[in-house]
Amino acid sequence: MTSVLDRAAAPSRLDDADLSLMLLIRAFELKLLDLYGRGLLNGTTHTCLGQEHVPVAMGPLLGPADHVFSNHRGHGHYLARFQDPEGLLAEIMGREGAVCGGVGGSQHIRRDRYLSTGVQGESLPVAAGVALHLKRAEPGGLACVYIGDGTFGEGAVYEALNIIALWRLPVLVVVENNGIAQSTPRGTHMAGTIGGRAAAFGIGHALVEGFDLAAIRGRLGPLVARVRQGTPLVAEFVTHRLGPHSKGDDTRTARELQEAREGDWLGRYRAAHRDQVDRLEHEARAWVDAVAEEVAARPPSRWTSS
Amino acid sequence: MRVAEDLNAALHRLMDHDPGLYVLGEDVLDPYGGAFKITRGLSTRFPDRVLTTPISESAITGVAAGLALSGDRAIVEIMFGDFAALAFDQLMNFAAKSVSMYGTRVPMRMVVRCPVGGGRGYGPTHSQSPQKHFVGIPGLALYEVSPFHDNLAVFEEMLWRGEPCVLFEDKVLYTRPMHAVEPPFSVERAGGVARVFLDDQPDCVIVAPGGVAHRVLAAMRSLLLEEEIVATLLVPSRLYPFDADIPAARRVFVVEESTGGGTWGAEVAHLVHQRHWDRLDGPVTLIHSADSVIPTAAHLEREVLVDAAAIHRVIRKVIRG
Numbered sequence: 371m372t373s374v375l376d377r378a379a380a381p382s383r384l385d386d387a388d389l390s391l392m393l394l395i396r397a398f399e400l401k402l403l404d405l406y407g408r409g410l411l412n413g414t415t416h417t418c419l420g421q422e423h424v425p426v427a428m429g430p431l432l433g434p435a436d437h438v439f440s441n442h443r444g445h446g447h448y449l450a451r452f453q454d455p456e457g458l459l460a461e462i463m464g465r466e467g468a469v470c471g472g473v474g475g476s477q478h479i480r481r482d483r484y485l486s487t488g489v490q491g492e493s494l495p496v497a498a499g500v501a502l503h504l505k506r507a508e509p510g511g512l513a514c515v516y517i518g519d520g521t522f523g524e525g526a527v528y529e530a531l532n533i534i535a536l537w538r539l540p541v542l543v544v545v546e547n548n549g550i551a552q553s554t555p556r557g558t559h560m561a562g563t564i565g566g567r568a569a570a571f572g573i574g575h576a577l578v579e580g581f582d583l584a585a586i587r588g589r590l591g592p593l594v595a596r597v598r599q600g601t602p603l604v605a606e607f608v609t610h611r612l613g614p615h616s617k618g619d620d621t622r623t624a625r626e627l628q629e630a631r632e633g634d635w636l637g638r639y640r641a642a643h644r645d646q647v648d649r650l651e652h653e654a655r656a657w658v659d660a661v662a663e664e665v666a667a668r669p670p671s672r673w674t675s676s
Numbered sequence: 677m678r679v680a681e682d683l684n685a686a687l688h689r690l691m692d693h694d695p696g697l698y699v700l701g702e703d704v705l706d707p708y709g710g711a712f713k714i715t716r717g718l719s720t721r722f723p724d725r726v727l728t729t730p731i732s733e734s735a736i737t738g739v740a741a742g743l744a745l746s747g748d749r750a751i752v753e754i755m756f757g758d759f760a761a762l763a764f765d766q767l768m769n770f771a772a773k774s775v776s777m778y779g780t781r782v783p784m785r786m787v788v789r790c791p792v793g794g795g796r797g798y799g800p801t802h803s804q805s806p807q808k809h810f811v812g813i814p815g816l817a818l819y820e821v822s823p824f825h826d827n828l829a830v831f832e833e834m835l836w837r838g839e840p841c842v843l844f845e846d847k848v849l850y851t852r853p854m855h856a857v858e859p860p861f862s863v864e865r866a867g868g869v870a871r872v873f874l875d876d877q878p879d880c881v882i883v884a885p886g887g888v889a890h891r892v893l894a895a896m897r898s899l900l901l902e903e904e905i906v907a908t909l910l911v912p913s914r915l916y917p918f919d920a921d922i923p924a925a926r927r928v929f930v931v932e933e934s935t936g937g938g939t940w941g942a943e944v945a946h947l948v949h950q951r952h953w954d955r956l957d958g959p960v961t962l963i964h965s966a967d968s969v970i971p972t973a974a975h976l977e978r979e980v981l982v983d984a985a986a987i988h989r990v991i992r993k994v995i996r997g
């Protein structure tokens with residue numbers, strides 16, 4: 371069953387705590403692009419600019435005993451779960467205190483029951499395995515997997531969805547549908563719809579628009595409770611990728627970029643609640659600035675490979 | 677006891693002793709019990725831990741990795757080893773890398789069983805020896821079933837290793853007896869390597885995995901009787917990472933069923949050269965199948981696959997000139 375949360379004309383007021391977390395993620399990602407621009411980071415990274423509200427909305431719906439599988443665009447997922455910009459930045463910069471010793475970098479992070487990896491679609495079968503364990507050993511627990519719309523091109527996704535539905539595994543697939551995969555727009559990579567694909571397996575589908583977190587949680591809460599009982603769900607968030615795919619690689623037209631900016635939750639929210647944003651945004655930026663300065667001054671991380 | 681029965685008995689013992697162990701694969705439920713019957717009887721005894729799956733090699737391997745991540749153990753049956761290609765991403769990029777890419781050691785206790793090899797006329801997509809494609813992946817250990825290694829002990833070693841393992845099972849072994857060598861040869865096992873030998877000082881050492889061991893033994897017998905060439909055979913249970921003491925001899929051969937090009941034998945030869953170059957009369961000689969797909973027709977298949985006659989011919993030529 372597909373349902374839509376209507377996009378409110380004037381966004382309703384967010385909790386300070388939620389907004390702070392969304393702004394922390396925004397500030398963190400902007401800082402990364404800035405550090406890259408200044409040649410201070412190695413390799414590449416994918417920022418979740420424009421999608422910050424998705425993991426923040428999911429936050430209270432997931433417990434510490436649930437497993438979260440993240441992907442290449444996972445900083446928001448990590449920060450929403452752990453609120454640990456120091457550990458994450460140290461990981462990305464290869465500094466002491468890195469969550470994974472600097473081995474994993476931006477895309478490969480494991481901490482407690484959180485794990486990300488950089489091959490698209492690969493985590494769905496793994497999440498199915500974890501959910502199989504939970505079903506037997508810790509009933510009521512679930513595995514939540516974040517994927518993008520482009521990842522629906524991968525066969526592993528369908529092999530896993532089939533097994534997840536057949537075995538009634540507690541898996542929640544959160545799709546961040548930003549309408550683009552690297553440089554390929556959805557119309558060029560996806561036939562049909564995500565809802566149609568979920569329906570093909572008899573898996574429930576919820577389409578989520580907007581960033582009214584209370585409404586989203588109210589809507590998804592009962593569905594997530596059913597996931598815990600073995601009724602899997604695909605929750606599809608309609609969102610916008612505000613920034614480039616990774617660093618400077620944005621091939622979209624000026625018009626498309628303009629549309630992404632107009633769809634950005636922050637611009638729309640700021641227009642309605644300027645005071646709240648100004649106050650909390652300043653705090654978030656100050657926090658991230660301090661973290662960046664402190665982490666950049668740390669010695670390199672150390673690792674012994676066996 | 678035949679090799680297939682020994683494997684089946686080992687799986688029964690493991691499932692019995694380890695309540696956190698799962699067996700997953702296509703068509704593994706009774707009464708079918710798997711395409712080669714290795715999982716026969718398991719689903720009747722352990723219905724909630726023996727799971728028959730859709731035709732989804734990638735997903736099954738990923739599910740096993742998920743179980744391993746959660747602290748469980750899992751054994752996956754790939755119906756024909758050729759199809760492990762479809763599970764390659766899960767093995768190479770997920771299961772094996774997860775052991776070390778998160779900065780600390782993450783134990784991954786899982787075994788992917790792959791029936792491999794030709795000689796039965798199954799044709800190009802059901803007869804390969806894909807071992808070579810999995811060599812050299814950090815965190816992935818490769819094993820091969822042999823008639824000289826107790827399968828229960830091998831499974832226990834693989835599951836306690838903390839790294840994902842692939843177990844290759846040459847299909848021609850399933851109906852062969854365990855532990856049999858005919859006189860005058862004797863067999864001994866030390867540290868995972870079985871040694872088949874004569875009392876005389878060997879003229880050469882042959883390294884070969886379990887699936888070709890009986891072909892090597894047939895060649896060793898004819899070389900002894902017709903040429904008075906004395907050979908010692910080493911059969912490692914673990915193919916990669918490879919480690920075996922090579923007895924002193926001036927010639928070393930590596931025999932494998934894999935088709936030519938980038939083989940496991942080349943890796944073994946490199947290690948032997950590094951360690952023993954000074955005492956060898958020449959480079960390690962590789963003996964393998966032709967660089968070809970495996971044909972279906974029996975006469976064509978025979979031309980491609982390594983056999984006792986080819987092993988005899990190459991060894992004789994290298995030693996006698």
Ligand SMILES: Cc1ncc(C[n+]2csc(CCOP(=O)(O)OP(=O)(O)O)c2C)c(N)n1
Pocket residue numbers: 442443488489490491517518519520521522546548550551552611
């Ligand atoms: C198997 C695989 N193929 C290609 C890539 C390279 N790649 C990284 S992100 C990406 C696009 C992913 O698109 P989508 O799933 O829509 O997520 P988004 O980037 O929009 O968040 C690609 C092609 C990859 N990481 N894995």
